[in-house]
Amino acid sequence: QVQLVQSGAEVKKPGSSVKVSCKASGGTFSNYAINWVRQAPGQGLEWMGGIIPIFGISKYAQKFQGRVTIATDESTSTAYMELSSLRSEDTAVYYCARDRGWYSSSWYHPTWFDPWGQGTRVTVSS
Amino acid sequence: EIVLTQSPGTLSLSPGERATLSCRATQSVSSSYLAWYQQKPGQAPRLLIYGASNRATGIPDRFSGSGSGTNFTLTISRLEPEDFVVYHCQQYGSSPTFGQGTKVEIK
Numbered sequence: 001q002v003q004l005v006q007s008g009a010e011v012k013k014p015g016s017s018v019k020v021s022c023k024a025s026g027g028t029f030s031n032y033a034i035n036w037v038r039q040a041p042g043q044g045l046e047w048m049g050g051i052i053p054i055f056g057i058s059k060y061a062q063k064f065q066g067r068v069t070i071a072t073d074e075s076t077s078t079a080y081m082e083l084s085s086l087r088s089e090d091t092a093v094y095y096c097a098r099d100r101g102w103y104s105s106s107w108y109h110p111t112w113f114d115p116w117g118q119g120t121r122v123t124v125s126s
Numbered sequence: 127e128i129v130l131t132q133s134p135g136t137l138s139l140s141p142g143e144r145a146t147l148s149c150r151a152t153q154s155v156s157s158s159y160l161a162w163y164q165q166k167p168g169q170a171p172r173l174l175i176y177g178a179s180n181r182a183t184g185i186p187d188r189f190s191g192s193g194s195g196t197n198f199t200l201t202i203s204r205l206e207p208e209d210f211v212v213y214h215c216q217q218y219g220s221s222p223t224f225g226q227g228t229k230v231e232i233k
Contacts, residue, residue, distance in 0.1 A: 035222075110221075112173060115172075
C-alpha cells in the first residue's frame with residue numbers, strides 16, 4: 001500500500017516562502033496525482049492544487065494561483081509544494097494526498113483523495 | 127466555485143444510535159462526484175465514501191452514502207465509540223471544494 005511521508009514542521013516569517021515535501025513509497029508514483037490540501041487551526045479543509053507526475057500537468061485553486069507551485073521529482077517519488085509571500089493566515093497544517101485523477105497528456109482533473117500524508121504544520125509569525 | 131454546507135455543525139448522539147449527516151451544494155454536483163472523509167483529532171483525514179455511495183477499501187458497512195444533485199447524506203447505522211469524530215464532504219465535479227465539517231459528539 002502506498003504511504004506518503006511529509007517533511008517536518010516549519011516556522012516562517014511573513015513575506016517569506018515555504019517548501020514542503022511529500023515522499024511516496026510502496027506503490028506506483030507517476031500514474032497517480034498528488035494534491036495539496038491545507039487546514040487552518042479549527043477550520044475545514046481547503047484544496048490548493050494538484051499535479052499528475054507522468055505528464056507534469058498541474059491544476060491550482062484560483063485562490064492560490066500565482067502564489068503556489070507544485071512539482072514532482074519522479075526519480076525520488078517526491079512531490080513538493082512551495083507557497084510564497086506568506087502571511088499569518090497561511091498558518092495551517094498542510095497535507096499531501098494521492099488521487100486517481102482523470103487525465104490525459106494535456107489535462108488533469110482531481111477526484112477523491114486517498115491516502116493522505118501525515119501533515120506538516122507551517123506557522124507564519126514575525 | 128461550488129460551496130458545500132454541512133449540517134448540523136455538531137451532532138450529539140449516543141453509541142449505538144444512527145447518525146445522519148447532510149452535505150448541500152450551491153450547484154448540482156456532476157455525476158454524484160462527492161466524497162466523505164473521517165478525521166480523528168491530530169490525524170489526517172481518511173476516505174470513507176467516493177462517488178456519493180461507494181465505500182472505500184476497508185471501511186465498515188455501517189457507513190453508507192447517498193444522494194445526488196445538490197443534496198448528499200452520510201449515514202452511520204450504529205455509532206461505535208471510535209466514530210465520534212469529525213466528518214468532511216468534498217465535491218470533485220469541478221475544482222475540488224470541501225464542506226466545513228460536522229462533529230459527531232457523545233451525548
